[in-house]
Amino acid sequence: xxxxxxxxxxxxxDDSKIVDxxxxxxxxxxxxxxxKYGRMLSSISFSLLGxxxxxxxxxxxxxxxxxxxxxxxxxxxxxxxLSKIVRRIxxxxxxxxxxxxxxGIEELCEELSDAIPSGVSVYDEYENGRLKDALNExxxxxxxxxxVVFVLRYFYLKPVGEIAIRVGASESKxxxxxxxxxxxxxTFLERRDLF
Amino acid sequence: MSDKKRKSEYLLxxxxxxxxxxxxxxxxxxxxxxxxxxxxxxAVACACLFVAGVLTTVLNKGGVFDNNVGMEAAPESNDMIExxxxxxxxxxxxxxxxxxxxxxxxxxxxxxxxSLQTEYIDGDSxxxxxxxxxxxxxxxxxxxxxxxxxxxxxxYILWRHVDGGKLFMSRALDNDEVEAINKRxxxxxxxxxxxxxxxxxxxxxxxxxxxxxxxxxxxxGNIGSTLxxxxxxxxxxxxxxxxxxxxxxxxxxx
Numbered sequence: 001x002x003x004x005x006x007x008x009x010x011x012x013x014d015d016s017k018i019v020d021x022x023x024x025x026x027x028x029x030x031x032x033x034x035x036k037y038g039r040m041l042s043s044i045s046f047s048l049l050g051x052x053x054x055x056x057x058x059x060x061x062x063x064x065x066x067x068x069x070x071x072x073x074x075x076x077x078x079x080x081x082l083s084k085i086v087r088r089i090x091x092x093x094x095x096x097x098x099x100x101x102x103x104g105i106e107e108l109c110e111e112l113s114d115a116i117p118s119g120v121s122v123y124d125e126y127e128n129g130r131l132k133d134a135l136n137e138x139x140x141x142x143x144x145x146x147x148v149v150f151v152l153r154y155f156y157l158k159p160v161g162e163i164a165i166r167v168g169a170s171e172s173k174x175x176x177x178x179x180x181x182x183x184x185x186x187t188f189l190e191r192r193d194l195f
Numbered sequence: 196m197s198d199k200k201r202k203s204e205y206l207l208x209x210x211x212x213x214x215x216x217x218x219x220x221x222x223x224x225x226x227x228x229x230x231x232x233x234x235x236x237x238a239v240a241c242a243c244l245f246v247a248g249v250l251t252t253v254l255n256k257g258g259v260f261d262n263n264v265g266m267e268a269a270p271e272s273n274d275m276i277e278x279x280x281x282x283x284x285x286x287x288x289x290x291x292x293x294x295x296x297x298x299x300x301x302x303x304x305x306x307x308x309x310s311l312q313t314e315y316i317d318g319d320s321x322x323x324x325x326x327x328x329x330x331x332x333x334x335x336x337x338x339x340x341x342x343x344x345x346x347x348x349x350x351y352i353l354w355r356h357v358d359g360g361k362l363f364m365s366r367a368l369d370n371d372e373v374e375a376i377n378k379r380x381x382x383x384x385x386x387x388x389x390x391x392x393x394x395x396x397x398x399x400x401x402x403x404x405x406x407x408x409x410x411x412x413x414x415x416g417n418i419g420s421t422l423x424x425x426x427x428x429x430x431x432x433x434x435x436x437x438x439x440x441x442x443x444x445x446x447x448x449x
Contacts, residue, residue: 040222080218087211091204109203131205132212139217144224151221154210166225 015078022070029070030063037079040156041086047157048090058093062086083156108154112182138188142181149177372442379435 013032021029041062045055062085075081139147145167152158152166153174160178164171368376 075215077215077219077222079222080215083218083222084211084215088208091208091211108207112203112206129212131209135210135212136214136217139213144220147217148221148224151213151217152224154207155213155218156221 015075018078019070019074022067023074030067033063033066033078033082034059037082040079041082044083044157045086045090048087048094054093054097055090058086058090061089065089087155087157108157111178112154134189134192135185137192138185141188146177146181149174150181153178368442372438375438376435379438 013036015036018029018032018036021032038059041059042052042055045058046052049055049058062082065085066082069085073081139150142150149163149167152163153160158166160171160174164174167174169177
């Protein structure tokens with residue numbers, strides 16, 4: 001059980017302890033998650049939706065979702081776990097509310113269209129999970145820096161400039177890296193005969 | 196939405212299924228600090244050595260510079276004979292083999308800068324044998340220059356004897372010197388990047404955190420990681436070499 005000091009202000013709790021709070025059905029699990037990951041989750045959601053109000057709702061829904069999922073789930077990386085949830089919820093919200101508007105998702109989709117082989121039924125692959133497996137395999141084959149850049153851009157939806165700072169490279173280098181990775185992903189998907 | 200965009204949207208959505216271990220790796224990733232400054236450093240060292248050799252040649256031709264002691268006097272001549280210069284450069288390339296140990300750094304002036312440098316050296320830079328071999332000198336990178344700017348807000352010139360290996364000297368430039376140098380930067384003959392190792396190294400540290408490389412052409416790259424992917428820079432005109440020679444002949448400030 002976490003001590004008062006651990007749940008007090010200014011102390012960032014370890015993931016495992018926050019997960020313990022979820023398991024104990026202690027509502028501090030939400031506040032501690034928010035303190036540790038709230039900004040990151042809001043950033044992801046806002047990048048997709050372009051609306052701070054919607055982002056806030058998505059983040060709240062994320063905690064609710066996590067509350068329902070933990071237990072039985074016991075995530076090793078709580079940040080990644082919550083990020084996946086907020087991302088999914090935000091994309092769903094986008095689909096329902098903003099399809100007709102041009103927003104963050106469309107911009108990212110335009111970029112990612114480079115990685116889509118023509119005549120592909122992505123949806124089928126999406127449905128049966130093969131695309132997800134292929135993505136994980138593709139990423140595991142990349143060197144660490146490339147993998148990080150790809151994930152920061154297309155999962156965490158970070159702006160290129162921020163990624164450049166994180167990886168210690170110029171923006172143009174990051175853009176080039178992303179472009180090459182999209183091309184490489186396209187070839188990978190084609191060669192894997194996934195489509 | 197076009198079919199391709201729709202597919203892209205599914206792909207974007209499916210990226211949400213990336214393994215959590217990969218996500219955690221990206222979330223926590225920060226570029227190690229040392230490569231950010233090490234790369235420019237190594238390149239700065241190589242670049243500096245070339246111009247330093249040019250300066251040395253000029254100083255030696257003036258007959259007033261003792262290699263073993265340091266810069267004792269200003270050059271009296273700015274004549275440069277290309278053949279002589281190259282010959283001198285090649286000789287120095289084989290001689291300059293400093294054996295640098297951080298605890299032996301002799302600090303003369305610019306203490307804060309060198310303290311920062313020592314901090315880095317105490318890290319992992321000296322475990323990189325390749326860097327030790329190539330660099331031949333160890334000064335600071337971007338972060339430290341930023342610290343210098345914050346600390347001093349001035350332009351400094353910093354140089355080091357390769358011969359001495361452990362001796363750094365520096366002094367602030369006055370406004371006239373800064374102006375004289377600035378007016379002449381970026382003018383000169385382009386050179387390649389395979390310059391030989393030479394006598395001493397020179398850097399001009401500007402108050403904005405940037406550095407003038409030994410080829411004495413200002414470059415934003417000098418404070419970034421892409422800097423020394425480097426194209427040929429410039430050997431300065433003799434007039435600038437003379438000015439810098441005079442500055443280097445001054446006693447360093449403490």
